[in-house]
Amino acid sequence: MSETLDRGAASAPIQTHEIIIAGAGPTGLALAAELALARVDVAIVEPRAAQVVEGLRAGGLHARTIEILDQRGVAERFIAKGKRAQIAGFARVALDISDLPTRHNYGLVLGQEAFEQEMLAWVRELGVVVYRAVAVQDFVDRGDEVEVALSDGRRCAARYLVGCDGGRSFVRKRAGVDFVGTDPQTSFALAEVEFGREPRWGLGYGPFGVRAIGPMGEPRRARVVLTERYEGQPRALSLDELRALLIDAYGEDFGLVRASWLSRFTDATRQATTYRRGRVLLAGDAAHAHSPVGGKGLDTGVQDAVNLGWKLAAVVRGEVDSALLDSYEAERHPAAADVLRSTLAQVALDRDDPRCAAMREAMVELLRMDEPRRRYGAKMSGLDVRYELGGRHPLVGRRVPDLDLRANDQVFRVYTWLRDARGVLLELADAPTLNIAPWTGRIHHVRARYDGAWALPGVGSVEAPSAVLVRPDGHVAWVDDGAGEGLTDALVRWFGAAR
Numbered sequence: 001m002s003e004t005l006d007r008g009a010a011s012a013p014i015q016t017h018e019i020i021i022a023g024a025g026p027t028g029l030a031l032a033a034e035l036a037l038a039r040v041d042v043a044i045v046e047p048r049a050a051q052v053v054e055g056l057r058a059g060g061l062h063a064r065t066i067e068i069l070d071q072r073g074v075a076e077r078f079i080a081k082g083k084r085a086q087i088a089g090f091a092r093v094a095l096d097i098s099d100l101p102t103r104h105n106y107g108l109v110l111g112q113e114a115f116e117q118e119m120l121a122w123v124r125e126l127g128v129v130v131y132r133a134v135a136v137q138d139f140v141d142r143g144d145e146v147e148v149a150l151s152d153g154r155r156c157a158a159r160y161l162v163g164c165d166g167g168r169s170f171v172r173k174r175a176g177v178d179f180v181g182t183d184p185q186t187s188f189a190l191a192e193v194e195f196g197r198e199p200r201w202g203l204g205y206g207p208f209g210v211r212a213i214g215p216m217g218e219p220r221r222a223r224v225v226l227t228e229r230y231e232g233q234p235r236a237l238s239l240d241e242l243r244a245l246l247i248d249a250y251g252e253d254f255g256l257v258r259a260s261w262l263s264r265f266t267d268a269t270r271q272a273t274t275y276r277r278g279r280v281l282l283a284g285d286a287a288h289a290h291s292p293v294g295g296k297g298l299d300t301g302v303q304d305a306v307n308l309g310w311k312l313a314a315v316v317r318g319e320v321d322s323a324l325l326d327s328y329e330a331e332r333h334p335a336a337a338d339v340l341r342s343t344l345a346q347v348a349l350d351r352d353d354p355r356c357a358a359m360r361e362a363m364v365e366l367l368r369m370d371e372p373r374r375r376y377g378a379k380m381s382g383l384d385v386r387y388e389l390g391g392r393h394p395l396v397g398r399r400v401p402d403l404d405l406r407a408n409d410q411v412f413r414v415y416t417w418l419r420d421a422r423g424v425l426l427e428l429a430d431a432p433t434l435n436i437a438p439w440t441g442r443i444h445h446v447r448a449r450y451d452g453a454w455a456l457p458g459v460g461s462v463e464a465p466s467a468v469l470v471r472p473d474g475h476v477a478w479v480d481d482g483a484g485e486g487l488t489d490a491l492v493r494w495f496g497a498a499r
């Protein structure tokens with residue numbers, strides 16, 4: 001991190017915000033929404049002049065991301081733009097999650113651009129400032145604030161800077177955070193092209209993995225994905241290289257005319273060694289990058305954002321000590337490491353050499369059984385994430401189920417209480433006794449009844465609790481052991497001292 005900033009625009013006033021986010025991709029937008037909901041002054045700095053996504057990126061959302069949007073009351077906006085489908089898979093086996101205990105027992109086919117545009121509309125409604133067509137060019141952590149230099153010469157200051165600036169993150173590099181992991185073995189060539197002849201549409205596999213040609217709505221316009229062994233290829237893909245790969249894979253180039261977009265990426269799998277350095281934090285692809293096989297990148301970034309947002313807000317509002325931010329890395333680093341592992345496994349299982357094919361057959365046999373299908377369905381759809389928060393009950397650390405509770409002859413859903421991104425104490429006992437008056441304003445206290453079964457995706461039935469403390473990200477922080485013990489500690493740990 002540089003010690004001084006270029007003072008080129010020294011005469012211009014410094015614009016201050018509580019939080020500055022570098023990058024208006026899925027992660028940056030999700031984080032901005034969380035902070036704005038928590039009434040924090042947040043600005044995003046984004047080099048793209050418009051919310052347009054070039055080429056092929058994420059094609060959908062997994063169930064947990066839809067749940068997260070539902071927690072904030074905006075899921076229907078996204079569902080209306082996409083198409084519900086069973087999209088979870090592993091080892092080329094489609095995993096039907098329709099029997100998992102969640103309202104959203106499906107995925108959503110929704111292109112990344114459509115997702116980002118709806119997120120942008122939402123954060124605008126929430127009053128987030130977006131500085132467009134400028135990048136974070138430099139920053140310095142002054143101990144009590146971070147001063148940020150923008151590429152157009154303007155300067156901003158904030159309590160915290162969050163790098164949501166993608167896999168090649170400038171913020172990560174400038175903060176001196178290492179990005180370590182597994183070097184690439186497979187290279188993916190991607191293109192949007194026009195063919196002279198009808199190509200061979202559809203999905204297939206070659207020695208290094210997937211090959212696919214999909215329609216783009218106009219005759220002979222197609223999206224192409226081809227895999228090759230990684231041998232230090234440059235990132236830029238030429239039309240001639242694409243032609244050679246097509247001939248390798250299909251025996252012909254289908255009269256390839258031109259490409260409107262060409263790109264290459266690899267299965268390099270890397271994770272930031274730390275997610276926080278002083279007043280600078282990392283989230284999304286800036287903190288972890290992997291092959292898109294399995295389609296987990298966008299979801300993992302959104303979950304980072306939802307884990308970090310309420311913690312940053314509580315620190316900025318002075319309710320909790322900044323040490324709470326350490327729990328962000330403690331919880332999200334292992335969660336992303338798990339995603340990286342399962343993605344690496346999928347890349348290996350995608351190859352068509354005899355050893356990988358034999359491994360895949362073994363996996364396919366397993367995944368056709370109900371229990372492994374449910375486990376892996378929960379894993380690939382993000383519904384099984386569990387943070388290590390202590391506590392014996394299986395609910396602790398997992399997302400709270402969106403149950404229909406009953407109070408005063410009315411039925412209401414648990415998630416409706418999470419809309420304003422505050423914590424919730426659900427008291428479900430016949431004779432409620434808990435008192436959290438000193439935390440009023442920070443936590444909703446809901447007294448209700450629930451007589452049905454409690455079940456968790458990938459886990460099954462669990463003992464019904466008499467009270468549950470839910471954090472703003474929807475994860476359970478505490479479950480009553482029958483005597484209300486440990487509640488005060490949990491309240492102080494996550495929401496700050498009694499007032």
Ligand SMILES: Cc1cc2nc3c(=O)[nH]c(=O)nc-3n(C[C@H](O)[C@H](O)[C@H](O)COP(=O)(O)OP(=O)(O)OC[C@H]3O[C@@H](n4cnc5c(N)ncnc54)[C@H](O)[C@@H]3O)c2cc1C
Nearest residue numbers: 023025026027057058059136165166284285292295297298
């Ligand atoms: C081919 C492909 C297919 C994929 N398919 C899937 C899929 O099916 N499902 C899935 O979940 N994921 C998929 N992914 C991954 C997914 O696209 C990423 O995980 C997701 O975009 C990460 O979001 P992000 O906001 O963290 O980063 P990004 O989307 O990379 O956003 C980073 C933002 O930061 C901005 N930025 C860059 N530098 C600066 C700077 N200096 N200052 C300020 N801003 C800056 C960029 O302009 C950009 O807007 C795919 C990726 C690829 C490449």
